[in-house]
Amino acid sequence: MSDFSEELKGPVTDDEQVETSVLSGAGMHFPWLQAYVETVAIGGKRKKDFAQTTSACLSFIQEALLKHQWQQAAGYMYSYFQTLEDSDSYKRQAAPEIIWKLGSEILFYHPKSNVETFNTFADRMKNIGIMNYLKISLQHALYLLHHGMLEDAKRNLSEAETWRHGEKTSSREILINVIQAYKGLLQYYTWSKKKTELSKLDKDDYAYSAVAQDVFNHSWKTSVNISALIKIPGVWDPFVKSYVEMLEFYGDRDGAQEVLTNYAYDEKFPSNPNAHIYLYNFLKRQKAPRSKLISVLKILYQIVPSHKLMLEFHTLLRKSEKEEHHKLGLEVLFGVLDFAGCTKNITAWKYLAKYLKKILMGNHLVWVQEEWNSRKSWWPSFHFSYFWAKSDWKEDTALACEKAFVAGLLLGKGCRYFRYILKQDHQILGKKIKRMKRSVKKYSIVNPRL
Secondary structure (H helix, E strand, O other), rough: OOHHHHHHHHOOOOOHHHHEEEOOOOOOOOOOOOHHHHEEEEEEEEEEHHHHHHHHHHHHHHEEEEEEOOHHHHHHHHHHHHHHHOOOHHHHHHHHHHHHHHHHHHHOOOOOHHHHHHHHHHHHHHOOOOHHHHHHHHHHOOOOOHHHHHHHHHHHHHHHHOOOEEEEOHHHHHHHHHHHHEEEEHHOOOHHHHHHHHHHOOOOOOOOHHHHHHHHHHHHHHHHHHHHHHHOOOOHHHHHHHHHHHHOOOOOHHHHHHHHHHHOOOOOOOHHHHHHHHHHHHHHHHHOOHHHHHHHHHHHHHHOOOOOOOOHHHHHHHHHOOOOOOOOOOOOHHHOOOOOOHOHHHHHHHHHHHHHHHHHOOOHHHHHEEEEEEEEHHHHHOOOOHHHHHHHHHHHHHHHHHHHHHHHHHOOOOHHHHHHHOOOOOOHHHHHHHHHHHHHHHHOOOOOOO
16 A cells, blocks of 8 residues: 555554554544544644534635645544544534545545555445445445446445445435446446447357347346436436437337436426437437427427527428427527527528528518517627627638628628628628628618618
């Protein structure tokens, strides 16, 4: 074990070895603990008030963590371990979880820490914080996964899965389901590798049947471990995706659709944009009717109006035969461009420029005015300022032309953005700019039909 592992045990002298050794839970000794219980230096004074010392120590640790001072935080942890001996039963029971959260964070980033150190700390904390055994085991497994130690993580999860202590509670059952699901996720990883291996084999190959059986065995184990969890209300994206992929692989499309539909529409589950994205992508793969795709994306639009799928949503609405869908298609484009992250999306501007002209040619001026009325107080400075005209033309002339056309239609030919782009001399875009000028003169909502 590294020097840091020894450091974590705390400073001990021979004289203190016998007198101040304190057992603070099964298998973990703090020889230096009693000295800190007796007195901790705060602000130059030595105080014996237990509550004050631990509270101050916790503040020091939190401050050190915020500043990423991992070594300093580890030093303060020496003192904070005394909370395991707090006379207040509530604080004493809460201490193991707090120590685990602080300690694991420190060990994850400490420059002298390593996997062996972390494993030792985790194992000891599982025994001390017996009520937090499952949580610690799960987080320990995730740490091992982060370091690519899949077999160790799987073994850790298997041990936690079979752990039993005290009375059964609903929260413990959910934790066990989560642990089993993560175990299933690791089995899915193996299944995915086996599936790739299988795809490279010819069906007549002597090894094909053995690999196929191996793939099936792993999928069965995975489905058993994951299926229970995804029925519990929560956000289970990686588990749902893995489970659905396996169902699709074995041809159970009805089962896959049922899982995704429940995940997206069950009111007991929290609102989750990804649930609707997964369902939409599945239905798209199954070549579902346009009406089904629109109904799924309509909900996603209400949750995340700036999502990249909104451009697909617009296309579906535009191709629909319903006029209400055509109107919604315009609303969707405006909605996308309301967000700062989409201001440079040339596809969105192309769609809006083309669709605005089509809508205005189709005598639906009211639709445009409805969308523009709520935006005319802030879109001009947000999108169509002189600064953005210069910046956009310099960075992307194609984007600038699309925006200029939209600006002209919405603000008229007097718009500074439109005028700036109109004055630019560009050999390739010259004809396009002239056509844009004619269209703005004809269709701008500032002076309709003038």
